[in-house]
Amino acid sequence: MKEEEMSRSVKKLTGLVAATFTPLTAEGEINLSVIGPYIDYLIEKQNVKSVFVNGTTGEGCSLTVDERKQIAAAWCQHGKGKLEQVVVHVGCMSIKDSQELARHAASIGADGIAVISPSFFKPINADALRLFIKEVSTSAPDVPMYYYHIPGMTGVELEAADVLNGIEQMIPSFQGVKYSGTDLRDLGQCVCYCQSHKWSVLFGVDEQLLGALVLGVHGAVGSTYNYLGLIVNQMLSAFDNCNHMQSRALQLEFMEVITFAKNLGFDVGVNKQVMSEVSGLVLGPPRLPLLPCPVSKAQAIAQKIKDFSQRH
Numbered sequence: 001m002k003e004e005e006m007s008r009s010v011k012k013l014t015g016l017v018a019a020t021f022t023p024l025t026a027e028g029e030i031n032l033s034v035i036g037p038y039i040d041y042l043i044e045k046q047n048v049k050s051v052f053v054n055g056t057t058g059e060g061c062s063l064t065v066d067e068r069k070q071i072a073a074a075w076c077q078h079g080k081g082k083l084e085q086v087v088v089h090v091g092c093m094s095i096k097d098s099q100e101l102a103r104h105a106a107s108i109g110a111d112g113i114a115v116i117s118p119s120f121f122k123p124i125n126a127d128a129l130r131l132f133i134k135e136v137s138t139s140a141p142d143v144p145m146y147y148y149h150i151p152g153m154t155g156v157e158l159e160a161a162d163v164l165n166g167i168e169q170m171i172p173s174f175q176g177v178k179y180s181g182t183d184l185r186d187l188g189q190c191v192c193y194c195q196s197h198k199w200s201v202l203f204g205v206d207e208q209l210l211g212a213l214v215l216g217v218h219g220a221v222g223s224t225y226n227y228l229g230l231i232v233n234q235m236l237s238a239f240d241n242c243n244h245m246q247s248r249a250l251q252l253e254f255m256e257v258i259t260f261a262k263n264l265g266f267d268v269g270v271n272k273q274v275m276s277e278v279s280g281l282v283l284g285p286p287r288l289p290l291l292p293c294p295v296s297k298a299q300a301i302a303q304k305i306k307d308f309s310q311r312h
Ligand SMILES: CC(=O)N[C@@H]([C@@H](O)[C@H](O)[C@H](O)CO)[C@@H](O)CC(=O)C(=O)O
Pocket: 019, 020, 052, 054, 055, 056, 057, 058, 152, 153, 180, 204, 205, 206, 207, 221, 222, 223, 224, 258, 268
């Protein structure tokens, strides 16, 4: 499909997208039975209707290819008629695994796929990373492709704007970038480049979202929208209505909550337990090397979140 045809047919990815956790049993096996109730919780309790599965929050890189397929299929199947978009993260260390996951995502009707940079053998320049993304996209040529920029986890510091430069010549299905970084100059360059192609820029540092909205990002993908979606949607509305006092107040209060969490230690394993405490969903433990979170720590953070939610 050509770039202009793709742009016409694609549902633009905007607004809040929950980066979902992966439910595991106490024994550490994937637990698909939670996904149906999880979708109902996101929609009914958080007014969040799009998801990003098998990403960082979903411990995607700790799962087997087969597990990732089962999880992606369950989100697509249970989300049919309920969720607006299911975007599947297919990034792996092996390009063959990423291609297999991309093919599978296309077969289950995913609304989009995303890929991080490989991080063991790292691309030496933007050309190499663009080529990697292209070779993955050829396995799902009609599925919108997003580059998932998260240098804090991959250690790949190539500027996202450099990766975007000219990518439309190589990948007609390319539709934007998920920017989980704090370099606002690079982010601004991505916004400019994406605007000219009608692509989406989705920000992934939840506690800094307001700064990115000012630069023109189209939405946000993050872990905290699993349990703070209602509040952050209020912030988005305040921003859209130019109520800067209210949007700033909400963002600063949000930062307080994240600072409290980070001071206690806030990794995906802790975050997963916090989600279980707040939502009542039984998401189970994280997978090694992440360690289970002491319930008391998760409860302290969950209480901060509940207090924040109840104040608005
Ligand atoms: C490093 C990390 O996990 N970052 C989160 C944020 O949502 C993060 O949890 C949040 O900003 C709180 O610090 C997301 O960017 C991750 C993400 O989008 C994903 O799970 O794929």
